[in-house]
Amino acid sequence: MTNQKEITIAVASLFSQGVAKPLAAPGGIITISRNTFTKKVEAGNNAWIASMRDSSPTRVKSSRNHPSETEEKNSWIVNHPSALNMFEQIVSGSKGKQIVMFLDYDGTLSPIVEDPDRAFMTSEMREAVRDVARYFPTAIVTGRCRDKVYSFVRLAGLYYAGSHGMDIKGPSKSSRYRKGHQGVLFQPASEFLPMIDEVSKVLEERTKSIPGAKVENNKFCVSVHFRCVEEKMWATLVEQVRSILSDYPKLKLTQGRKVLEIRPTIKWDKGKALEFLLESLGYANSADVLPVYIGDDRTDEDAFKALRNRGQGLGILVSKVPKETNASYSLQEPSEASI
Structure with missing residues (x-):
């Protein structure tokens, strides 16, 4: 490491x-049928599992x-x-x-x-x-x-x-x-606070049966850590998370390093934060x-x-x-x- x-x-x-010179103040402050649906769910879960196997960002594939x-x-x-x-x-x-x-x-x-x-x-x-x-x-x-x-x-x-x-x-x-x-x-996502808190509590309850899974409420997003979860349980974990999110269309599922993350669907990320701070x-x-x-x-x-x-x-x-x-x-x- x-x-x-x-x-x-x-x-x-x-x-x-x-x-470098000592800093001067720069100024400013800062988605049918049941069979079709099932196949789509399985395909979606499989895609997530494949992604989970990669490190983050995605490793360059050999050619x-x-x-x-x-x-x-x-x-x-x-x-x-x-x-x-x-x-x-x-x-x-x-x-x-x-x-x-x-x-x-x-x-x-x-x-x-x-x-x-x-x-x-x-x-x-x-x-x-x-x-x-x-x-x-x-x-x-x-x-x-x-x-x-x-x-x-x-x-x-x-x-x-x-x-x-x-x-x-x-x-x-x-x-x-x-x-x-x-x-x-x-x-920028203050209106999502009650929803994030609710989803976090539901996730904590639903993932209790998955050894090693840890839910972390990060205020404006929820992290589901799977670093300590056996790979054979990843499909169950993804299914649980995606099932819960199906009731919350204003939230989206993303992935980080050994973590699944639930965030608001607003167009905001670390890049937007960088731009905001530079402007401030x-x-x-x-x-x-x-x-x-x-x-x-x-x-x-x-x-x-x-x-x-x-x-x-x-x-x-x-x-x-x-x-x-x-x-x-x-x-x-x-x-x-x-x-």
Whole structure:
């Protein structure tokens, strides 16, 4: 597993050596018949199970052109070079620009663990994030409940975008990133709170018979963790989840790293959260800003895609194996991250 502490320390070094100056306030605050129906349900469940077997984002499939893992990885690296190996190029492109850091939590700031309630970051990791935030506006963008992630990170000078960006709050004790007396507070899915709470309770009851399944209410979305569920039980789990959601057409089912996620159908994701925060900071139309997003999950692809669409910024995927991604750079082995 990639050494996550070394990755973050490397990132802190990557963007602070030679290019960073103490931060000045940038201004701004921030779907017949029964048989046909059954076949469709089975086909849908099978598709989900196949997807669940893959890591997140989806791993690059081997082909005749890339018969070996080594050749496959080398080919992938050409298109997604190590952010550390490209240090000089990145530094050169960042000169004269305000860097804004966006960090996923699970798998990026903390290791992936079996019990999501114990995804703690180390004190060294916290210190590294604090160092990054000294120089650049920094946001934690996560699928977790904002309050839960704050209890893990415990740094007041950051922006926290929980529930995949549906619950955003800015620094409340620091005036470096804001103008006025209130930090950013944005909740585009507030009307879904009662529905999410209801679905969470139903899911908890329905999944009790599936050993290892864990339901986590993340306020504006519900996560069903299956990392500890035997694969032979995945079909049962998917069937239960999809059956419940059939009664809630305003909610949708998505997938992350060893987790099924129920979210509102609104057009909002980590990419939209990134855009919102840049606008709140006053950088929406600036040519002098360099957004940097680091993440490891399928849900982070929305943010990587947003950066590509802007034609501005760096997406960095944390992965030791080739995966389909919109990120431009990668961080893979601990040896590449140690400096």
